[in-house]
Amino acid sequence: xxxxxxxxRRRRLPDAEPGRVPPGQYVTGDFPVLSAGPTPRTALQNWTxxxxxxxxxxxxxxxxxxxxxxxxxxxxxxxxTRWSKLDTRWEGVSIDTLLDQVEHHAGFAxxxxxxxxxxxxxxxxxxxxxxxxxxxxxxxxxxxxxGGPARLLVPHLYFWKSAKWVRSLELLDADEPGFxxxxxxxxxxxPWLEQRYAGD
Amino acid sequence: MAGxxxxxxxxxxxAMVDTVTDETARVRTIVLDVPQWPGHRAGQHxxxxxxxxxxxxxxxxxxxxxxxxxxxxxxxxxxxxxxVSPYLTQELRAGDELELRxxxxxxxVWEPEDDGPLMLVAGGSGIVxxxxxxxxxxxxxxxxxxxxxxxxxxLPDVIYQSELSRYADGVEVTCTLTRQQPPGWTGRAGxxxxxxxxxxxxxAAVSPLAYVCGPTSFVEAAAAxxxxxxxxxxxxxxxxxxxxxxx
Amino acid sequence: MQALDGNAIGGLLIDVxxxxxxxxxxxxxxxxxxxxxxxxxxxxxxxxxxxxxxxxSSILMVFVQVRGMTCVxxxxxxxxx
Numbered sequence: 001x002x003x004x005x006x007x008x009r010r011r012r013l014p015d016a017e018p019g020r021v022p023p024g025q026y027v028t029g030d031f032p033v034l035s036a037g038p039t040p041r042t043a044l045q046n047w048t049x050x051x052x053x054x055x056x057x058x059x060x061x062x063x064x065x066x067x068x069x070x071x072x073x074x075x076x077x078x079x080x081t082r083w084s085k086l087d088t089r090w091e092g093v094s095i096d097t098l099l100d101q102v103e104h105h106a107g108f109a110x111x112x113x114x115x116x117x118x119x120x121x122x123x124x125x126x127x128x129x130x131x132x133x134x135x136x137x138x139x140x141x142x143x144x145x146x147g148g149p150a151r152l153l154v155p156h157l158y159f160w161k162s163a164k165w166v167r168s169l170e171l172l173d174a175d176e177p178g179f180x181x182x183x184x185x186x187x188x189x190x191p192w193l194e195q196r197y198a199g200d
Numbered sequence: 201m202a203g204x205x206x207x208x209x210x211x212x213x214x215a216m217v218d219t220v221t222d223e224t225a226r227v228r229t230i231v232l233d234v235p236q237w238p239g240h241r242a243g244q245h246x247x248x249x250x251x252x253x254x255x256x257x258x259x260x261x262x263x264x265x266x267x268x269x270x271x272x273x274x275x276x277x278x279x280x281x282x283x284v285s286p287y288l289t290q291e292l293r294a295g296d297e298l299e300l301r302x303x304x305x306x307x308x309v310w311e312p313e314d315d316g317p318l319m320l321v322a323g324g325s326g327i328v329x330x331x332x333x334x335x336x337x338x339x340x341x342x343x344x345x346x347x348x349x350x351x352x353x354x355l356p357d358v359i360y361q362s363e364l365s366r367y368a369d370g371v372e373v374t375c376t377l378t379r380q381q382p383p384g385w386t387g388r389a390g391x392x393x394x395x396x397x398x399x400x401x402x403x404a405a406v407s408p409l410a411y412v413c414g415p416t417s418f419v420e421a422a423a424a425x426x427x428x429x430x431x432x433x434x435x436x437x438x439x440x441x442x443x444x445x446x447x
Numbered sequence: 448m449q450a451l452d453g454n455a456i457g458g459l460l461i462d463v464x465x466x467x468x469x470x471x472x473x474x475x476x477x478x479x480x481x482x483x484x485x486x487x488x489x490x491x492x493x494x495x496x497x498x499x500x501x502x503x504s505s506i507l508m509v510f511v512q513v514r515g516m517t518c519v520x521x522x523x524x525x526x527x528x
Contacts, residue, residue: 002212002251002299003251003297003299004251004252005250005252005287005299006296006297007287007291007296008252008291009252009253009256010254010256033492034492034494035490035493036490036493036495037499037506038450038488080494081492081493115504116506160493160494180494180511183495183509183513183518183520185494197513198513210461210465245454245457261458301458302458304457304461304467305457305469306467306469306470307453307454307469307484307486308454416449416450437485438452438486439485440451440452442451442491442492
């Protein structure tokens with residue numbers, strides 16, 4: 001039984017409106033950089049985004065991607081390591097826009113990123129205006145450390161689902177665990193239900 | 201849990217804070233009374249674990265600042281957005297308990313029996329394990345020649361400043377200040393680069409053994425610089441400190 | 448953020464292997480490079496700890512702690528020790 005360390009407490013949660021921050025989270029003013037590997041540096045002329053597993057694979061070059069209608073997004077984001085950042089401002093292409101160009105009957109998706117990272121999501125969680133491929137943050141092009149040139153943005157789930165350096169969405173009939181999910185993180189990841197780990 | 205049968209050094213134990221001493225405005229040395237301490241080697245670290253009243257736990261690693269045979273001490277730098285370092289450098293006081301385990305580490309360690317003139321290169325709080333090595337060298341009566349190149353932002357940021365300035369026999373200390381130098385400063389200025397390394401470090405020809413410690417970007421640049429001077433990579437030992445948790 | 452090195456997981460490795468591991472030699476299954484565990488690149492701030500080869504960046508080891516249990520994946524190592 002560990003002794004209590006006199007006078008030690010966790011980071012203080014600043015006063016947010018009740019119900020604004022999911023359980024177990026603290027609000028930060030920073031934007032911590034969490035990574036499982038070196039920052040990929042794909043040149044824009046080599047960058048493509050693809051959707052595979054549907055009728056025909058569909059791929060966009062950077063120019064084609066940036067020619068698609070994009071929109072501003074303001075969202076709170078919640079990292080499983082317990083920090084939350086409120087009112088973050090992004091710019092991105094809605095995944096609805098991208099999926100509209102693909103015939104499919106899939107129920108699930110596996111996002112693939114440069115460097116080999118993967119994460120899985122139900123298709124209904126990346127459609128209906130709930131997810132984007134984001135290329136801008138805070139009015140600037142998304143920095144490599146934060147996932148640039150483009151990352152997935154799915155703010156209603158824990159932020160490990162918002163795959164940095166995303167390059168493709170693979171459409172699947174069944175849910176398949178991605179990188180962290182394989183090691184015991186939750187397949188879905190709803191921060192409001194504190195679904196951090198499998199079985200939560 | 202596997203491992204509980206192992207002796208004290210591999211399991212958590214409760215230490216008492218003996219004294220706290222401010223080294224600089226942001227850095228404090230904590231001397232500990234560790235009842236089951238098995239002894240340590242110069243360069244090793246220990247893990248500290250704090251538990252809040254609500255059961256919340258935080259764990260961090262800190263290099264041991266004292267030499268083998270001296271009371272266990274750690275030197276902690278307060279990070280602005282830290283969770284543990286503000287507590288250790290501002291709240292913790294003599295008589296408090298601290299949960300720790302150690303010593304840990306078999307790679308970044310130095311003994312007087314190790315071959316070669318000693319080349320120590322420190323960035324910021326990376327000085328801590330190297331200071332333990334210098335104290336160990338002194339206490340053991342070793343005649344191995346040693347050089348220390350220590351990079352800090354400003355003079356008030358130099359940890360152990362008066363202790364380092366008192367080394368004489370066989371220890372040459374060079375401090376470089378990267379942001380600001382005081383009037384009349386006779387030390388070095390600017391970041392550690394190839395030029396400074398070539399002027400200050402042991403030449404490769406004398407087969408030095410180098411230890412480089414500090415933030416990752418500092419360590420990578422300094423270690424690459426030493427290899428560029430001809431140090432064989434296996435003679436350049438590195439320990440990188442992270443922005444979170446002192447390690 | 449840049450990587451730390453194997454020194455940073457000294458305690459974790461003792462928990463997992465029951466002994467000091469930082470001086471043990473590991474060989475990357477990806478590129479065959481061998482080095483001491485202390486020299487591997489370690490990424491600690493993500494949901495788990497990922498250890499990579501400095502030469503080719505392949506993942507060597509992954510440690511994830513969930514509910515007091517540590518999941519250990521060493522498949523990226525051709526050999527350890």
